[in-house]
Amino acid sequence: MAQPAWDEPAILPLGSAPLPQYGHGSLADLLPTLAAGWDVPGYRAALTELAPADRACVFLIDGLGWEQLRAHPAEAPFLTSLVAGSRGGSGQPLTSGFPSTTATSLASVGTGTVPGRHGLLGYTVRNPATGDLMNQLRWQPWTSPGAWQPYETVFRAADAAGVHTAQVSAPHFRETPLTQVALSGGTFHGRLTGEDRMDRAALELAAGDRSLVYTYYSEVDASGHRYGVDSDAWRGQLMHVDRLAQRLAEQLPPRSALYVTADHGMVDIPQDEPSRIDFDEDWELGAGVALLGGEGRARHVYAVPGAAADVLTVWREVLGEQFWVASREEAVEAGWFGPPGELDARVLPRIGDVLAAAHDRVAVVATRREPRESELIGMHGSLTPEEQLVPLLEVRT
Structure with a gap:
């Protein structure tokens, strides 16, 4: 390829942009794969390497990218052991989808659909009905959640199919529009501390012969935003969430699978x-x-x-x-x-x-x-x- 002249900008070709692996290796493929294992109508196992399990828990750590995890093995010995395939676990990367941001990714996880379908396309986007910017994380200005994102969540479909379904997260997420459009279905359990969430998630897994449980931790992301992923504060949060993941793993009931994932990575x-x-x-x-x-x-x-x-x-x-x-x-x-x-x-x-x-x-x-x-x-x-x-x-x- 000819080099640009000295006064011409070296424009990045669009074809050089890495694409999310929609349909076979993205966050949107995780819950449909689990649902297909329970024969929930309308879902297929896109992640074919995941064997079905009677009970499945998804632990989503906000802001913990694959690259950041692999760069900090000393701070996350348990999670790193899963990356390496020891302790009876396994690890691989998924792609989050575009944009790689919380509102978009949580909607992709919960609905099992790509961003171009569920429509939560970033931190803020224009609302065509009003012409104003809408913040899809804070849901401001307010708009009808069901009109903005009309697709059924996988949690609702699993619950309707007889799978015991629960979300365990901070109490203030219970009534948010983002929870309603992306993560609702079954029973919500609000717990303030990470330790209480892990313990409750384990109990909810054991509550059904077939169970789908989701739990969430946000402070890795918050520390990264405030202090950067090259900070002591971020490393401290990684150490803490590593202990939380191990705490949950050690309480898993029989016939269970725990999936630890995230919504995006981060750069300073x-x-x-x-x-x-x-x-x-x-x-x-x-x-x-x-x-x-x-x-x-x-x-x-x-x-x-x-x-x-x-x-x-x-x-x-x-x-x-x-x-x-x-x-x-x-x-x-x-x-x-x-x-x-x-x-x-x-x-x-x-x-x-x-x-x-x-x-x-x-x-x-x-x-x-x-x-x-x-x-x-x-x-x-x-x-x-x-x-x-x-x-x-x-x-x-």
Whole structure:
């Protein structure tokens, strides 16, 4: 391939972006595989390497990427032993899906569908009905959960098929719209401490001859955002969650499988101007833009009417050496949100006219309109292995 001339930007080709392994190796494939093992109607075993189990527990650790776990074996001896295939367990990576962010991934896990189908396409996206940005993690401004994400969760389908189904998480998640659209079905048990969640999850597993239990821990992600994944605080949280996973594994009832996974990984973004491109101070990036959605490493850019082509050209010229920059049509056709044929028509207008996914350790921040998010050290959302790859670690009894 010819090298670009000295005055030409080295635009990253879209084909160089690693794609999530939808349909055979993504988070969206986990629960359908488990449901197929219980003969729940409508599901198939996409992860063929997972043998059926009468009782299954999914422990989702927010923010613990595969690459970060493998880089810290001393802090996570139990989880590392599963990566290595000892202790009777096994480990492999899955891809989270795009964007690699919590709202998107939890919806993919719970519904067993790709982002282009369930429609939770990032941290913030445009609501076509109002024209406003909607924060899908905080569900602000409020919109009808069932209209925004109408597909049944795997938990509801399993519960209807007679599988004992439960979620064990922090009490404040009980009534949130995100829980309703992504994780509802069966019985919710609120527990404040991680230790109480592990103990309750084990009890719920034993409560049925066939059981599906989900439990969750958020503080690995929170520490990464505040202090970075290269911090003592993050390492301390990894040590703690490693003990929690071992605590749960040691209480598994007979005929059980525990699956430890995550929603995304994370990268640290240096606190300097070249690494943090401030949209609110960059007139070129702002020209023709009506709304800036997504997050620092995975932006949805919504153009004013008639300006989409110009916005794409400018963003590609300014950022194309460090970001994969695509039009809506290009991102959909490339499969960023799932196979193009699976995209739900209601979802298409939520996608930015232009998408920008970071390749390097950079982020497009917005210090005035997103002051808190712009201060984060650890970030995620893009297609890089550090953000995309999440563990799938298995313990069986």
